[in-house]
Amino acid sequence: MRLLIVGTLGGQLAVASRMAMDRGASVVHADSVETALKTLRSGRGADLIMIDVALNIGDLIRRLEQELIHVPVVACGTTTNARAAVEAIRAGAKEYIPLPPDPELIAAVLAAVAEESRDLIVRDDAMARVLRLADQVAASEASILITGESGTGKEVLARHVHRKSNRADKPFIAVNCAAIPEQLLESELFGHEKGAFTGAIARRIGKFEEADGGTLLLDEISEMDLRLQAKLLRAIQERLIDRVGGARPVPVNIRILATSNRTLADEVRKGTFREDLLYRLNVVNLKIPPLRERPADVIALAEHFAEKYAKVNGLKPKAIGAEARRQLMRARWPGNVRELENCMHRAVLVAAGDEIGPDAILTPDGELMGAPERPDLDRTVARAAETAEAVTRALVGRTVADVERDLILSTLDHCFGNRTHAANILGISIRTMRNKLKEYAEEGHAVPPPGQGEARDVA
Incomplete structure (x- = not known):
């Protein structure tokens, strides 16, 4: 995890920095808001920012939003800075950490705010097979497509592949293609030059350059626009990217992982996903089975x-x-x-x-999970199933003509001989109904007489 600490690195803030590094974080320091922004623009990204409450936190968060930089911010300060803590939270900070820091609190904030889960619990053979394949291909440079239903742990497996790869000591950068608006995703991935579009107030390094030397995860890639897919394909093939508004291509050295909860072959057939891009991404497919399996x-x-x-x-x-x-x-x-x-x-x-x-063990709405259905409803369902089975058995071995005749005559009997009403129920014309009844009468079958008010010219 990459931590950016903003403020004077002395005293208790330095202690917090050492605690974070002890927990495995990679720490970068910036002495001011301006320096922090320059660090982020340059491609030295961060998963979390810890900033001294003495600095202008509102200004930092506002400028992060203006430049479309998505990083959670945590404020730090002495326990006597109650007003500053409240103002920091109001400005948009996710948490406030009192100084001197507590090791467990630092660890909890790093885990909770950055949302970086590394838990990979595997006991089932179905999942163990997927994990063995992941371990086998992790050290390669091949692109990997990780598929499975939502919530199966695709990003967790992607992080596992990165940790097992030869790039483990380099950045792991994840981009959720479904969470970023289409018009902003290109800049998020490839970066932009100052003035490339409204709001581009400075050069911004994109996720491709930020992940240079490491791994880039394209989460839910099926949500990516076709036009952007073409640019992505070139980047993967040529290892070159073009910043939005840039004059020349920029070389990158990354490994691509992608996830999807859809079947991309189906998306190719629908015309919403490029077939050539699928081939580039799907060198190896890690398909995570749903939890029920x-x-x-x-x-x-x-x-x-x-x-x-x-x-x-x-x-x-x-x-x-x-x-x-x-x-x-x-x-x-x-x-x-x-x-x-x-x-x-x-x-x-x-x-x-x-x-x-x-x-x-409750559902989100407070009901017992797996609670049995009402007994009366169960009995009704069981009776309906028995009736359906009996009807099916009665039809086996009979011709379609026999079944059709019985259906027409039974419906006519139900309608007390009213040909018009019976024809409407069966979805046939009155002429077809009359012809069928004439045929049945000639074969010797009993045909109900016409209903009251109907012409008696049939059968």
Whole structure:
């Protein structure tokens, strides 16, 4: 993780910097807001900014927004700076860290604000096979396409591939193609020159250059516009990028990973994704199975999240009870690991007693997860299924003509012989109805007489 500390690097702020480095963060220092902005524009990106409350935090956040630089900001200051802390939060800072710093608080903020999760819990053979393939190809330079439903952990696997690669000590840069407006994504990826468009007040280095030497993750790449896909294809093929408004190409050395929750071959057939780009990205495909197909992972992940959120919320760890485990295993998890994580966070907070019981395994709207349907509804559904099965069995072995005749005569009987009404129900013309009835009468079948008020010229 890359941390940018803004302010005079002395005293307690220096201590916070050392604590962050002890936690594995790569730390860069800037003594002012202007220096911090120059650092970010130059391609020395950051996952998190920690800034002294004595500086103008509102100005920093406003200028970050103007230049379309998306980095969370955390304010730091002495515990006596209560007013400054409040003003920093109002200005847009995500958190306030009192100084002198606490090691656990620093660690929690680095994890929570930067949202960099490295947890990869694998117990199921289906997922283990994917992980083995990921480990096998991680050291290569091949582009990798990671596919799977939303919430299965595609970005987590991408970070794992980077950590196992020969580029592990270089930047890992992730871009969510679905979260950035189409008109801004080009600048976000390739950067821009000063004056290239309205609001481009200075040169900005894009994610391609920021990831130089390392790995660039294009998250949900299926959301990218076709025009931009063409520019991306050239960048991958030539290892050259063009900044928006730039006069000459810029060489880059990166490895591309991409994710999609759609089947890109289908998008190619629809004309929304370039086939040649798919071939470039899909040298190796890591397809993550949905959580419902990884039953052995469910409990392992549930235990991990239960422990994690007990610690985050300052609660005593609780084991997951036997019935709660059965509930977790029965659930379908359409939201996959992300849904399971939210469920266990909720369970940790609402569970009473010494363990997490079935009453704590709740849906987002507070209902018991996997609660049985009402008995009367179950009986109705069962009867309907039995009736449908009986009807199906009765049709087996009969000709279409026989089934059609019985349907027409039964409908006519239901309508008390009214030909017009029966024809409307069956969706046929009255002439077709009359011809069919004449045919049945000639074959010796009993045909109901016409209903009251209808002409008696048939059968």
